[in-house]
Amino acid sequence: xxxxxxxxxxxxxxxxxxxxxxxxxxxxxxxxxxxxxxxxxxxxxxxxxxxxxxxxxxxxxxxxxxxxxxxxxxxxxxxxxxxxxxxxxxxxxxxxxxxxxxxxxxxxxxxxxxxx
Amino acid sequence: xxxxxxxxxxxxxxxxxxxxxxxxxxxxxxxxxxxxxxxxxxxxxxxxxxxxxxxxxxxxxxxxxxxxxxxxxxxxxxxxxxxxxxxxxxxxxxxxxxxxxxxxxxxxxxxxxxxxxxxxxxxxxxxxxxxxxxxxxxxxxxxxxxxxxxxxxxxxxxxxxxxxxxxxxxxxxxxxxxxxxxxxxxxxxxxxxxxxxxxxxxxxxxxxxxxxxxxxxxxxxxxxxxxxxxxxxxxxxxxxxxxxxxxxxxxxxxxxxxxxxxxxxxxxxxxxxxxxxxxxxxxxxxxxxxxxxxxxxxxxxxxxxxxxxxxxxxxxxxxxxxxxxxx
Numbered sequence: 001x002x003x004x005x006x007x008x009x010x011x012x013x014x015x016x017x018x019x020x021x022x023x024x025x026x027x028x029x030x031x032x033x034x035x036x037x038x039x040x041x042x043x044x045x046x047x048x049x050x051x052x053x054x055x056x057x058x059x060x061x062x063x064x065x066x067x068x069x070x071x072x073x074x075x076x077x078x079x080x081x082x083x084x085x086x087x088x089x090x091x092x093x094x095x096x097x098x099x100x101x102x103x104x105x106x107x108x109x110x111x112x113x114x115x116x
Numbered sequence: 117x118x119x120x121x122x123x124x125x126x127x128x129x130x131x132x133x134x135x136x137x138x139x140x141x142x143x144x145x146x147x148x149x150x151x152x153x154x155x156x157x158x159x160x161x162x163x164x165x166x167x168x169x170x171x172x173x174x175x176x177x178x179x180x181x182x183x184x185x186x187x188x189x190x191x192x193x194x195x196x197x198x199x200x201x202x203x204x205x206x207x208x209x210x211x212x213x214x215x216x217x218x219x220x221x222x223x224x225x226x227x228x229x230x231x232x233x234x235x236x237x238x239x240x241x242x243x244x245x246x247x248x249x250x251x252x253x254x255x256x257x258x259x260x261x262x263x264x265x266x267x268x269x270x271x272x273x274x275x276x277x278x279x280x281x282x283x284x285x286x287x288x289x290x291x292x293x294x295x296x297x298x299x300x301x302x303x304x305x306x307x308x309x310x311x312x313x314x315x316x317x318x319x320x321x322x323x324x325x326x327x328x329x330x331x332x333x334x335x336x337x338x339x340x341x342x343x344x345x346x347x348x349x350x351x352x353x354x355x356x357x358x359x360x361x362x363x364x365x366x367x368x369x370x371x372x373x374x375x376x377x378x379x380x381x382x383x384x385x386x387x388x389x390x391x392x393x394x395x396x397x398x399x400x401x402x403x404x405x406x407x408x409x410x411x412x413x414x415x416x417x418x419x420x421x422x423x424x425x426x427x428x429x430x431x432x433x434x435x436x437x438x439x440x441x442x443x
Contacts, residue, residue, distance in 0.1 A: 005225030011126040013216035025205035027198040054227035059254040071164035073254040081270040088277035094187040095284040
């Protein structure tokens with residue numbers, strides 16, 4: 001049971017590196033962006049894992065309840081905004097990929113390198 | 117019990133991530149990404165982050181998938197095998213994973229109340245929110261007031277990314293004229309009866325729920341970021357069912373750009389109003405005679421700005437991709 005306390009971090013490490021693998025080992029630019037968003041989600045998971053307090057609940061304070069433990073709201077704020085920023089920056093990356101496809105006719109990195 | 121459920125969900129997360137990387141069909145990969153986001157949202161919810169779960173479900177499983185699919189429609193969905201070997205990347209990834217796994221044993225256990233992250237400013241926020249701002253949702257209080265600078269920066273990043281997409285793909289004002297109108301209209305699901313009937317029933321409720329999340333963000337999970345994403349999802353669904361042109365008739369491009377710029381500006385102006393009334397930038401206490409009321413009105417205003425900017429940006433980005441001619 002003690003070791004299960006680290007399970008979230010293990011999943012974080014594995015998912016992070018699965019995403020990183022897609023970024024460095026795949027030639028397809030869209031696949032790279034998908035890998036990047038997996039990488040990003042893994043970081044979100046680590047932050048949110050840190051906010052959990054044993055026996056706590058979501059940090060929404062109920063009137064009249066005084067003995068309730070609340071989880072840490074700060075990582076939640078950071079990640080909440082980061083998710084929306086993440087989709088915007090991914091969209092910017094996809095826009096550049098679309099333009100690359102229009103110019104080169106392919107989105108495979110090695111074929112683009114051959115043409116240059 | 118909940119621990120076993122969490123372990124199950126996290127294991128599914130790893131399997132989905134592996135499947136996404138392994139598949140050569142990019143359409144499958146994008147669909148799996150949507151499932152990945154939904155699983156992630158469930159995990160966030162188990163970890164007490166209701167606001168984050170709502171955002172991840174609306175943005176990750178909804179908007180991101182649609183934008184990826186729109187990009188796939190323009191580039192093709194087959195991934196060709198790579199010529200270079202995979203040994204190098206595999207060695208890097210496996211060794212880094214082992215180092216990271218080794219490092220996790222130095223982290224505080226999940227839920228440890230004495231972890232350093234819980235002993236710094238977080239207790240202060242939890243203690244002072246009922247006193248200084250008097251709203252139940254501490255996440256909204258931090259996002260809107262204590263850390264309003266951060267949020268302003270994030271809204272400007274979303275704004276800048278939206279402008280960037282428009283620069284790269286073009287604002288698309290000439291696109292509808294270039295394409296035969298009837299052809300563009302047929303891209304919708306108009307000839308499919310079931311999505312049309314179900315979609316028409318769903319859209320009003322999606323938008324209504326978005327507005328509820330927007331204006332209820334002080335009392336429950338929600339706020340501008342979530343509401344903007346949910347309303348954008350509703351309008352994107354309308355565009356998918358009725359065709360992109362119909363969606364642009366309902367909310368023209370100019371109105372969307374107005375939402376983006378107006379939302380970011382509203383946020384900035386609330387900050388400046390604080391200075392003009394004798395306080396600091398983004399200090400809402402001076403907006404009203406009662407500082408607590410001032411904080412509440414300030415948060416409602418900047419949340420409205422955030423909602424407008426996020427909704428406008430996501431829809432502008434969607435239309436920029438959808439208006440692009442396929443090759």
